[in-house]
Amino acid sequence: xxxxxxxxxxxxxxxxQPIPTRTITVKIRRFNPExxxxxxxxxxxxxxxxxDRVLNLLLxxxxxxxxxxxxxxxxxxxxxxxxxxxxxxxNRLACKVLVKDMPDEITIxxxxxxxxxxxxxxxxxxxxxxxxxxxxxxxxxxNQPSREHIxxxxxxxxxxxxxxxxxxxxxxxxCPVYWTDGSYFGPAAIVNxxxxxxxxxxxxxxxxLEILNDREGVWRCRTTFNCTxxxxxxxxxxxxxxxxxxxxxxxxx
Amino acid sequence: MPQVHQHSYDVIVVGAGxxxxxxxxxxxxxxxxxxxxxxxxxxxxxGAAQGGMCAALAxxxxxNWEWHTFDxxxxxxxxxxxxxxxxxxxxxxxxxxxxxxxxxxxxxTPEGRIDQRRFxxxxxxxxxxxxxxxxFAADRTGHMILQTLFQNCVKQGVEFYNEFYVLDLLMxxxxxxxxxxxxxxxxxxxxxxxxxxxxxxxxxxKVFKTTSxxxxxTGDGMGIVWRKGLPLEDMEFFQFHPTGLAGLGILLSxxxxxxxxxxxxxxxxxxxxxxxxxxxxxxxxxxxARSMANEVREGxxxxxxxxxxxxDLTHLPREQIxxxxxxxxxFARTYLGVEPYTEPVPVxxxxxxxxxxxxxNIRAEVLSNNTDVVPGLYAAGExxxxxxxxxxxxxxxxxxxxxxFGRRAGIAAAEYASGTSHAGLxxxxxxxxxxxxxxxxxSTGGERVAELRTALQxxxxxxxxxxxxxxxxKQAEEDIAALKVRYAxxxxxxxxKRFNSDLLEAIELGFLLDLAEILVIGARARNESxxxxxxxxxxxxxxxxxxRHTMAYRNEDGSIRLDYKPVVQTRYQPMxxxx
Numbered sequence: 001x002x003x004x005x006x007x008x009x010x011x012x013x014x015x016x017q018p019i020p021t022r023t024i025t026v027k028i029r030r031f032n033p034e035x036x037x038x039x040x041x042x043x044x045x046x047x048x049x050x051x052d053r054v055l056n057l058l059l060x061x062x063x064x065x066x067x068x069x070x071x072x073x074x075x076x077x078x079x080x081x082x083x084x085x086x087x088x089x090x091n092r093l094a095c096k097v098l099v100k101d102m103p104d105e106i107t108i109x110x111x112x113x114x115x116x117x118x119x120x121x122x123x124x125x126x127x128x129x130x131x132x133x134x135x136x137x138x139x140x141x142x143n144q145p146s147r148e149h150i151x152x153x154x155x156x157x158x159x160x161x162x163x164x165x166x167x168x169x170x171x172x173x174x175c176p177v178y179w180t181d182g183s184y185f186g187p188a189a190i191v192n193x194x195x196x197x198x199x200x201x202x203x204x205x206x207x208x209l210e211i212l213n214d215r216e217g218v219w220r221c222r223t224t225f226n227c228t229x230x231x232x233x234x235x236x237x238x239x240x241x242x243x244x245x246x247x248x249x250x251x252x253x
Numbered sequence: 254m255p256q257v258h259q260h261s262y263d264v265i266v267v268g269a270g271x272x273x274x275x276x277x278x279x280x281x282x283x284x285x286x287x288x289x290x291x292x293x294x295x296x297x298x299x300g301a302a303q304g305g306m307c308a309a310l311a312x313x314x315x316x317n318w319e320w321h322t323f324d325x326x327x328x329x330x331x332x333x334x335x336x337x338x339x340x341x342x343x344x345x346x347x348x349x350x351x352x353x354x355x356x357x358x359x360x361x362t363p364e365g366r367i368d369q370r371r372f373x374x375x376x377x378x379x380x381x382x383x384x385x386x387x388x389f390a391a392d393r394t395g396h397m398i399l400q401t402l403f404q405n406c407v408k409q410g411v412e413f414y415n416e417f418y419v420l421d422l423l424m425x426x427x428x429x430x431x432x433x434x435x436x437x438x439x440x441x442x443x444x445x446x447x448x449x450x451x452x453x454x455x456x457x458x459k460v461f462k463t464t465s466x467x468x469x470x471t472g473d474g475m476g477i478v479w480r481k482g483l484p485l486e487d488m489e490f491f492q493f494h495p496t497g498l499a500g501l502g503i504l505l506s507x508x509x510x511x512x513x514x515x516x517x518x519x520x521x522x523x524x525x526x527x528x529x530x531x532x533x534x535x536x537x538x539x540x541x542a543r544s545m546a547n548e549v550r551e552g553x554x555x556x557x558x559x560x561x562x563x564x565d566l567t568h569l570p571r572e573q574i575x576x577x578x579x580x581x582x583x584f585a586r587t588y589l590g591v592e593p594y595t596e597p598v599p600v601x602x603x604x605x606x607x608x609x610x611x612x613x614n615i616r617a618e619v620l621s622n623n624t625d626v627v628p629g630l631y632a633a634g635e636x637x638x639x640x641x642x643x644x645x646x647x648x649x650x651x652x653x654x655x656x657x658f659g660r661r662a663g664i665a666a667a668e669y670a671s672g673t674s675h676a677g678l679x680x681x682x683x684x685x686x687x688x689x690x691x692x693x694x695x696s697t698g699g700e701r702v703a704e705l706r707t708a709l710q711x712x713x714x715x716x717x718x719x720x721x722x723x724x725x726x727k728q729a730e731e732d733i734a735a736l737k738v739r740y741a742x743x744x745x746x747x748x749x750k751r752f753n754s755d756l757l758e759a760i761e762l763g764f765l766l767d768l769a770e771i772l773v774i775g776a777r778a779r780n781e782s783x784x785x786x787x788x789x790x791x792x793x794x795x796x797x798x799x800x801r802h803t804m805a806y807r808n809e810d811g812s813i814r815l816d817y818k819p820v821v822q823t824r825y826q827p828m829x830x831x832x
Binding site for chain 2: 076131
């Protein structure tokens, strides 16, 4: 079995010799409710280049070993947020983890805390429901300006970090509070609230803070930093949550 | 037999990228609208666009929409329909302002206005010098557009059917009457009756191996229209973006050059000075991509195999890189292990954008031939060919296209739907999709989807990329024909109903094969070089014989017939294209 599909040809490393491949043992948590009573582990062997992404391993398995292996994927370079999964126990995007940074055995499981639909595919609806509940859109009242709103560079910079979110759910499904209490909004929803609360153009701060002040809101955060470590976009999530907490305490942004 | 569900709406939008959601915002505020999308909306490939969206706001220097129109026409090597380009460039200004008011966090000037930067092919006063026209949010403008449009869809309560694959268009007495979708989660079939249908399904970059496109860009919308006997326009024109990460194809925005990045060959020479003396590295993409490929062919490529060139950002201040190009520099670090602060980044052209597609007019109505519209059928974005991009799209004009023509499609479809009644569904509306699905589920053939797809992508990269000849295209045509024969014998492993992505990949491959064939046959017949289509055996533009759009039609037996459509010219006469 060779990893022919999607292999990057002629990529950069400066060696005259062909780049050696490695045999990777990929252990995947499988579950198809149509036929399985319980999830189980299945192991595949894949030949991989050091520059292959973990997503390439999954594509090779699906293409050449077992077409029924099911996972979501789209852009394959970390901007669409489709392929968040638990890789060796940590939430990552499969397209942002390179084989060269991994041991010879890789375990892959679905992200935790959302219902499993099949193999690595989870039901994203509860995640998006939490997102929708914090009013993730610009709220303004009164007359619109005739051209663009004026916003200083400093005001624009204030919420830059939280505009990077791609809604992959890696943060929310790494949160121990979310695992034990599914009604907690979770970090991603708070990140997206932050993006508007700290946007100088937005006039919905009060109503949004009221929502986050809820019993299942921002106060459930126990500052374990799992979310910040899990974020594939490098957003300082715990810091953003702390800023929202502070805004609630002092009612000032 | 899968369960069949029935739905009825005034308007359905197929696809939830930028064009689809922009259309849905207009349509759903007027009439009952649903969006059917094979992905969760925020997964759409609009989100991968980086550099910006051009509009002659003149926030930082003198500019006007007429200059933008001229650049678009010239950039497209005069195959642009000039009435459409005028509409796009004129409406660009409001399109940017609309997005800002919807909440898009554009970068700002010191005065707090929307900031603008240079981009390939965009010039002041008809080519004098590069102009700052691109409105941007760092190097994730597409991400911010996609998020902002989705946020506004949430605000407006737009109804989405996520992970619904539309596989057939319904037509009744020559009118669009709905669409049929396969639901990924259940394997059920859904028949949607609609007074108007808007196609916004994006491109088909996955016909190539080296591509910036997502795995999901398989040209389903174009394929569906094609199988209904409707034409496709200018399919031979495919854009190869100059700066894909070498060997991987991941996009590094032209904004890198807009911010001052320089392309160098193995000896460190700034080779674009030879090919485009005035605007150098900011020449349009077709010219830069060909120049890069030529450097490599003539032995001046960098690296151990001399098979790429270098994008040099090392002279830029780190703060500028961090503030304006954070994502793409991270791509270089993550995927090639290269540090752009101190090392040049290996790059090579990557298949990026389909200039061709479903022919439309400036109201986004789909055409059934050179002049007649298909009542109730609309298309916008990369799936469509209006044609604002001609034979080569300028950078940033795709984000503009989706906003301007997405909006136009949404308004036009809603207005049409509110003045008409349902056309009535054809008998056995679900039949085509049912048989598509059951044929694959029951197939006992010996061919694998992954093998056929890899073979298709290999021949397309080898024979129909930046440089093409009669011989290479003939080879591609033969290879595709052989793959189509093998495709008839394709089989899948997963026979289940739940989340059967194995089945969908097989269906998508069918669309890819159809579209690759149309691309190659169109390219073989176009004995000239223009924009993104370069024939080594016919290296010059031939306005006498080929200043016209290609219109491909499907014959009853599945073969392809080519016809032509005149280019709409308003104010600009074709000139030699120099930069």
